[in-house]
Amino acid sequence: MTKHLDRTEIGLLVALPLLICIAFVLPKWIVNYVHVSMGTGLVALGVMIQMRAGLVSFGQGLYFCVGGYAAGMTGKFLGVTDFFVLLSAGIAAALCLSFVLGFLLRRYREIFYAMLSLAISMILFGLLSSTEELGSTDGFNLPTASYFGWSPTGETARLTLYTLTCFIAIGCAIALNRFLKSRVGYVNEAIRENELRVEYLGTSAHNAVHLTYVVAAVVSAIGGVLWALPLGHVDPEMTNWTTSGQFVFVSILSGTGNIAAPLIGTFLLEIIRVYAVELSPNTWQLILGSVMLFTIIFLPKGLWSLITSKQKSSKKIGASAPKPGE
């Protein structure tokens, strides 16, 4: 079986039982951070796969919010509490919306793509903030999830949701790792480098961007559902620019070198924020900003480049690189 898995996938599969085990070992507050980090980490993954195509989405909070709100509205208005139905509602909403919006976004690149994605997310923010039926700026509560008719309570409910979140987050990460190694993944790298050549090689850059946008939206919506359910609440802040900015922050902090990087980066950001708030309650943003600044200056390819540069330097020992020449 392992011959079909690469190192990243094996690493993720090894991490799965460890992640589940920490729920029984580590303090509850850390486990809670790990839990919500998996939700937001999936959104960062959505940002990261777009970055591979050279596209920075400043509005990925849109689908984070769409996922959370779709699950919440299914519970609120239809009375459904089943975890899998709520998750499916989030996925379906993101799929439909991103498919339609993709026809617009696929035509834009660089700052125009970033600003347009941000603008759309802020339109949703405005709409939700002024919709009283959905709690306006306060949002509304989600039901406690049930699982095929089984409705656990208390600690059992928390652990069940946490375990399922681990499975889904790792499953999504493996699927996205496959996506990056698929034909579309390679085409995305090529689009980032030279779109004209991509067209001349015989494929549509627009279609690849559209597909990537939809995949990123779906994975972000899954993140939104997995984030909203343990907190039991959604509000328009999920699609505010500050939330979207965090996802871009994580992608830059962690780098786009590996699918595991944004997941780890999200958790690191949460921890940095916790300690920054504790250290300096009124100016904690300064600490986060400084971390970002130093990352960009010293590690332009993110924290993951520390691992890849180490691997490369160990490979180079004993090997002589061919010299360029005419």
Place this chain on the structure above:
Amino acid sequence: MTTLLETRHLEMKFGAVYAARDVNITINEGEILGVIGSNGAGKTTFVNMVTGYLSPTSGDIIYRGNKITGKATRDITRLGICRSFQIPQLFPELPVLENMLIALTIAKQEKPSLFRPAIDRALEDEAHELLSHFDIDQYADQLIQTLPQGVRKLVDIAMATVAKPDLLFLDEPTSGVSADEKMEFMRVLIAALKTTKTAVLFIEHDMEIVEEFSPRCVAFYEGTILADGPTDEVLQDDKVREFVIGSEFHRTPTDAAPKEGAQQC
């Protein structure tokens, strides 16, 4: 010989300027055709129109009996018409091998696959084989941006051939290659392309190369075709000598004396 491509009264206007006017060219299967002309004569515009980068103002492009005028670049590539560029269009931050693998993976799978790995051992072997064909396999692991222009040109051309085109346009393949290496460069190139029996149209400013490698030649001047025929006849044509190559290019000592009014391009 079977006709592969035919253009009929092709015209391209940019505002009031004609970049191409009444361009009628026929290319046969397996033919090697040289195109000459001074800068701005309409050579690259012609290639851009045939490959779908520009949509002609009027006229028709017929490929294997079917009209392809105005089709998208990618669709024309899928039909078997590929091109290389005057300035190599590559993926500069990726290694040569990965450039080839991307080209191969696009050429191989028409339908996008979301989760199937695009690259396997067989594809890597094929990429190395292609690079060997063009004598550049030794650069496989190097980033494009670290390579000299001549190697970039070959990678650019090698990438254009991965889809196994029936017709290949080479836009100034020897530009940026040092004068001493041009002949050898073209020898490697034409030898590699002859094995696939691909029809080749190459744009060139070096008349010795045109003479050496293309039995037929087309001369462009101000968007129109000045001459089309066997290379030696075209190069001796009075109008071509006057407006395209200038009087200093000569094949026999008797042609050495410059004609009055001749221009050097």
